[in-house]
Amino acid sequence: MIQPIVFIVVTITAFGLAFVQYKRIRRNVLLGQDEAIEGPSSERWRNMLLVAFGQKKMFKNWIPAIFHLFIYVAFLLTQIELIEILVDGATGHHRIFAEPLGGFYTFLISFIEILSLLAFVATIIFLARRNLLKVPRFHKPEMKGWPFKDANLILYGEILLIIGIFSMNGADMVLQSMGAEGYHQTGAFAVSSWLGPTLFGGLDAGTLMVIERFGWWLHVLVVYAFLNYLPISKHLHILLAFPNTYFARLTPRGQMKNMPEIQKEVAAMMNPEAAPSSTESQEETMPVFGASDVFHLSWRDLLAAYTCTECGRCTAECPANITGKKLSPRKIMMDVRDRMEEVSKNIDSKDPKFFPESPQTMLPNKLGYDDGKNLFDYISREEIHACTTCNACVEACPVLINPLDIILQLRRYEILVESSGPSDWLPLFNSLENSQSAWAMSTPRDAWNQ
């Protein structure tokens, strides 16, 4: 038979191409700084189960949460069906699990069908929400162009997938009722047992077989297309939400990452006798003060950037964005990803111009990469200066992304490496340095206590 051969070739190609892409993503995430994974793994599993698998944070707003859940559960359970499709495709069988599973098979496929129908409704509602209802967070400046198209494309893909499933099952139902050879009785599937006869009743067996095969191949091909589309799409979250919630920092929200190099230096300044001699403290690599590029961010921040699905819940809650400032936490995540993609493309080109003998950048990276650009070509100073560190974006993210961490790393670079930053902060810094208080006052600190 030619079908199994075609299937095997298509499958190997799809998985092969996907492997190359996912390997590239892994490489890109690891361009970031090492950061140890701290805290108990039980808490990490709990986060992953509740937040990624259980979608706990989605349910802050239950209407989109319910519809999202339909698509998500349908997606998860359809993958069970995919196992059968893979086995059938490679061996030339038809519904190989139907006989051994018996009534449970009917139940399983029926369950998938009901969820697929719900997912179909959800998909239509999501398309309407994006394109007709004008929910503000879907129409911010950073969503213009590709991000907006990307969001719609996956929804169209979802519809194709559902058309595939119901053509396949519906035609099968009619063929079974006709007693066609090779279509063993599976029992009535919940949706296609009535949808099949309604759509395809009265067609001859030959046509029905073509429809059944069309549905089957459409299903397979859409799944393979998804697999290869995810790495260039915001929909990568369906995979990365799991590692991202697992690896999310467990430190208190209010604790900014400490900078041990500066801690040591200040300690030595304050107590010179206790300081280690200069030869001992010689570091092999130059410490990174903040971040001007993706290389200086933690790999977790880079993983988070790939996990972001651009839903914009962060931006909708950001006080700066609400009051018309340029800052949008979602854009920060999108910019980090875009910059990573640019760097990735350049690295893969192996063009020596990206690896100059003496890099111009103030914070070099271990690859010696320098294309004369950095994150500040994507993120403006105005954006990072507008942040109030209120943590609303952190709270809002359904998959535990922390845009604030990136903003603060950029601020650190600006102050510590460039010695720039808002000029309004100079009096604050001077006062803190000279009088240890946030305002320079002529009265003593405890004048109120007289």
Add this chain to the structure above:
Amino acid sequence: MNRIPTMAELAAEGRQPEVLFWVGCAGSFDDRAQRVTRAFAELLQSAGVDFAILGQEESCTGDPARRAGNEFLFQMLAQQNVAVLNMYEVKKIVTACPHCFNTLKNEYPVLGGNYEVVHHTQFLLQLLKEGRLKVEGGSFKGKKITYHDSCYLGRVNGEYEAPRALLEALDADLVEMKRCRTNGLCCGAGGAQMWKEDEPGDKRINVERAEEALETGASVVASNCPFCLTMISDGVKAKDKQDEVMVYDLAELILNNGAR
């Protein structure tokens, strides 16, 4: 309010207080926040709490420096504070500023400063529960009060209940704003914004927040942070409602209610 002893004075007598009151820069220097400092101190004194302040040995915790990105300055201030606190063997700290609260609680341990840190709203609630402080008078009974969650007490440190329990003790009619608790809108001062002009935009954040507070129809906005207090007061003023709507810290509300 009677004069509060300093840690140094108590140490000279060989004494150590039950708790250190960390005043913070706003509480020390800002006119409006000073009134909160005195109100809270008065409550502590009437409850018979054995407490002291650091006085001139206190420095900024370093919160604004760190969040602006100036880690050097943060480390200088923080390490100096940790040295002072450890010298006096401080065990427990109470502060009326959620930014000081957060830094002392979450950022000093890694620098060798380990203390039990409580926010003044938590401390006051405990005093009420223990019966050391009583709310009488009922001048806020049935009055519409709205409560503004500060970011660093609420979202960052997860304390939403203690301040609300205090309002309940006042018998006030608590009306929540559209955005409250985990969704509470920032007043606009955090992340060292207090010391700089807003970036270009349509509106100031404090005005947006004041509008939400005014929408509730409450005559009092209760706050738990000296920066929120300033920002929201300014926002209310910008809407020209300063004569009808007052912005108070919870300590002031408890004191003005006649707590003894």
